[in-house]
Amino acid sequence: MSNAADTDTIELTILMPCLNEAETLATCVEKAQGFLARTGIDGEVLVSDNGSTDGSQAIAEGLGARVSPASRRGYGAALINGIDTARGRYIIMGDADDSYDFTNLEPFVERLRGGADLVMGNRFKGGIAPGAMPPLHKYLGNPVLSGIGQLFFRPNIGDFHCGLRGFNRARVQELDLQTTGMEFASEMVVKSSLARYRIEEVPTTLKKDGRSRPPHLRSWHDGWRHLRFLLLFAPRWLFVYPGLVAFFLGAIAVAVLAFGGGVQVAGFGFGVTTMVYASALCVLGYQALLFFWLTKLYATQEGFLPASPRYRSIVARWSAERGLLIGLALFVLGVIIGIVQVVRWGSLDFGAQDAVTAVRIAVPSALGIILGFQTIMMSFFSGVLTTPRRESRPEALIES
Numbered sequence: 001m002s003n004a005a006d007t008d009t010i011e012l013t014i015l016m017p018c019l020n021e022a023e024t025l026a027t028c029v030e031k032a033q034g035f036l037a038r039t040g041i042d043g044e045v046l047v048s049d050n051g052s053t054d055g056s057q058a059i060a061e062g063l064g065a066r067v068s069p070a071s072r073r074g075y076g077a078a079l080i081n082g083i084d085t086a087r088g089r090y091i092i093m094g095d096a097d098d099s100y101d102f103t104n105l106e107p108f109v110e111r112l113r114g115g116a117d118l119v120m121g122n123r124f125k126g127g128i129a130p131g132a133m134p135p136l137h138k139y140l141g142n143p144v145l146s147g148i149g150q151l152f153f154r155p156n157i158g159d160f161h162c163g164l165r166g167f168n169r170a171r172v173q174e175l176d177l178q179t180t181g182m183e184f185a186s187e188m189v190v191k192s193s194l195a196r197y198r199i200e201e202v203p204t205t206l207k208k209d210g211r212s213r214p215p216h217l218r219s220w221h222d223g224w225r226h227l228r229f230l231l232l233f234a235p236r237w238l239f240v241y242p243g244l245v246a247f248f249l250g251a252i253a254v255a256v257l258a259f260g261g262g263v264q265v266a267g268f269g270f271g272v273t274t275m276v277y278a279s280a281l282c283v284l285g286y287q288a289l290l291f292f293w294l295t296k297l298y299a300t301q302e303g304f305l306p307a308s309p310r311y312r313s314i315v316a317r318w319s320a321e322r323g324l325l326i327g328l329a330l331f332v333l334g335v336i337i338g339i340v341q342v343v344r345w346g347s348l349d350f351g352a353q354d355a356v357t358a359v360r361i362a363v364p365s366a367l368g369i370i371l372g373f374q375t376i377m378m379s380f381f382s383g384v385l386t387t388p389r390r391e392s393r394p395e396a397l398i399e400s
Helices: 025-039 056-062 075-085 106-113 135-153 169-174 184-194 219-232 235-260 272-302 309-317 320-347 355-385 395-399
Strands: 010-018 043-049 066-069 088-093 118-122 165-168 199-203 263-265 268-270
Touching: 010 025, 010 075, 025 043, 025 056, 043 056, 043 075, 056 066, 066 075, 075 088, 075 169, 075 184, 088 106, 088 169, 106 118, 106 165, 106 199, 118 184, 135 184, 135 219, 165 169, 165 184, 184 199, 184 219, 219 235, 235 263, 235 272, 235 355, 272 309, 272 355, 320 355
Parallel strands: 010 043, 010 088, 043 066, 118 199
Antiparallel strands: 088 165, 118 165, 263 268
């Protein structure tokens, strides 16, 4: 990670990601500079350029802003570059389309000076001008995604995707943010929440942007990317909770129908056909739990998810060998049940069997074999993920 300086030389960097914003960039830079001059804050205006071809760089430099070219394309890539090259202890970031109010940043600075790690703007509290936000975003996209984000991560903010936000640069760099696209906005909030950072919000306004061209944002595409990101960073909601429900419902149903025979509920009969579908539900739930474990292992190994002390203690006690023994036990149990069924069939001279009785024994046998085999394969895979390795490979190997 490269920084502009070894030590902080100024208090505040106002950071603007930029991709062909010649129509509005000058207005944004002048407003930000005016804020710094009016408040007397020691700061800079930094434009992280994402490959503009409309002369945005010259406009920013002509007004005295510092321009830092981002080598990779993408909203997140531009912001990561800006964060790495900023000189301020604090950073306030906002789009360069003249939709955010760069003249009224005092509430952000006050909260940052007061010890907040991340200060989010809330456009719904501050006011959204007519035409500034499409109805699809205002009444569906933002409320739904903000609600899901609040449910999963509890950041206690009402506008999960506000682009005007301030943060402590050193604290955010510790999060090792990775995403280079629009998901970056969600990643910052999610990782700050998981790291138990102090997150606060202040009202801010949103007005219609000053561009004549369409915005870079694509509603359904980027909305799905944000939702997918929230789900991937909440493996308990994606895998554990539905997996536990499916596994235990299926397992209980199989056990009841295997040992208790048919069941009547409100005049409806449940028998071996239900057992077959219940076993499928049990397998699906078990697969979801295995996927959670593998996802968590990979995500923590690669730095996408933080590892809690509780999780570290579980991983320390876990080993691929233990998983193999558990899987082998389930597999052998299923095989034994199958052998018992073959023996019973032999007692009938391998003649015709009662179909209901045969299925009632075959389903638990197959279930044990399947769950055991899955556990064995998962254990081998988890062993690969947890094998100690070097932090990085030589450049020559990477290039080859």
